[in-house]
Amino acid sequence: MPVRIAIVDDKASNRSIIKDKLLRHAGFEICFTAENGKDFLEKMKDLSPEDYPSVVLMDLEMPEMDGVDAVAAGSYLYPSVKYVMLTIFDDEEKIFRAIKAGAFGYLLKEESAENIAGTLIQMNENGVGPISPGIAHKILQLVQNNTVSLVQKKTSEKEKTPFNLTEREQEILKLLIQGMLYKEIGHKLDISPNTAKKHVLNIYGKLHVNSKAQALALAYEKGLI
């Protein structure tokens, strides 16, 4: 059966360009088009469930109601529908908000202009949300830049020891990070400063660094503090 598509964009020219592209391929059926988020939701309300589109291509920037809000509402009201953002913007904030709102995919127009149909077919085959490489890269950067963080760890994760540091070594790394000297560490832990030093050097080996400063930098950067 054909894939039922809805197109939401405030520019008539965009709507028709996309529509034409899709109709050149068999297997697509344009369900309806809308000019903005509000228009989309109203048109959805008039449909009976069997007439719902299975995919909505949604522009982000629109008057009346933008794509983020439309997806937020739509993914709640019609959770069976897949919402794919199709926009020229790659602003991190927008990407993040759209995804949080429930977007199933996120395509940059220029990246996929020639390939919307192919992308949608692929999506329909393997159930994986389409994401432009550029967007995926942006998301990856979001994660890397610590602008994003893992909130919950699910199961009782065995909390892997970073770099195979032993407990003692982690303990000593913590003191190292506080700027303590070997002798101070030794005194603090009631061991010889020589031993403290030995541990520290062992840590260097595991971290593949060769100075306190490098160890600290690595520890901070990788968050194994």
Add this chain to the structure above:
Amino acid sequence: MPVRIAIVDDKASNRSIIKDKLLRHAGFEICFTAENGKDFLEKMKDLSPEDYPSVVLMDLEMPEMDGVDAVAAGSYLYPSVKYVMLTIFDDEEKIFRAIKAGAFGYLLKEESAENIAGTLIQMNENGVGPISPGIAHKILQLVQNNTVSLVQKKTSEKEKTPFNLTEREQEILKLLIQGMLYKEIGHKLDISPNTAKKHVLNIYGKLHVNSKAQALALAYEKGLI
């Protein structure tokens, strides 16, 4: 110029399969291969910077040192190198940790088996990290499932000069934080190591600390990185 590639995988068969695939295309040069993270880091240590690979294809599951740790250390020690995870696993936790550790791309072996070369070429052309659709989808789900949250970075407008450090001193503090020696700082800034040292000692005075480690700790704590 050819793209210099290193391959890190514990299975010799995998290494040669990947190697063969790449060598069938012009424009790739296999820099070296390694059996695990430790092996990789050791081989890197023996290279001069001009011999560094520009891309490292890294398996995730390896004995001795796994891909996450290797990338964590590698992305710190050799930040110019791009690390692409190439694995059969798509566990969310692993994806997240690998990305946090500094992975530039993340490919599923089965998805890209026929297409590693193409993916790498694309990456080299547009500077965008390669990510398998399946992985991108997983990341998107991570964001959606509230397992991840946006951490608002607060950017203070006032741009306070921390601790009355001069511009030069801040510049030097940054290098200090990267774990550089006096002589390295001196070389980097084209000044005498003695001068570098003088600056560092002046910084200590202003920060009221008396060692690199303490300075770093304070710098990180106060966020004047």
Add this chain to the structure above:
DNA sequence: AATGCGCTAATCCAAAGGGATTATGTGGAG
């Protein structure tokens, strides 16, 4: 009993760091 690993400890040596001080050149503020 033997093996392996982690924690403890020590020693020697060379390199780097920390502290104090002195000195020169420059540019801006008074």
Add this chain to the structure above:
DNA sequence: CTCCACATAATCCCTTTGGATTAGCGCATT
């Protein structure tokens, strides 16, 4: 013009590190 802050540079002296090595002890696995 002079004063002062800053960047530059050097020297002396002592402490701290980093690297390599050796070794005993306890504990768990085999």
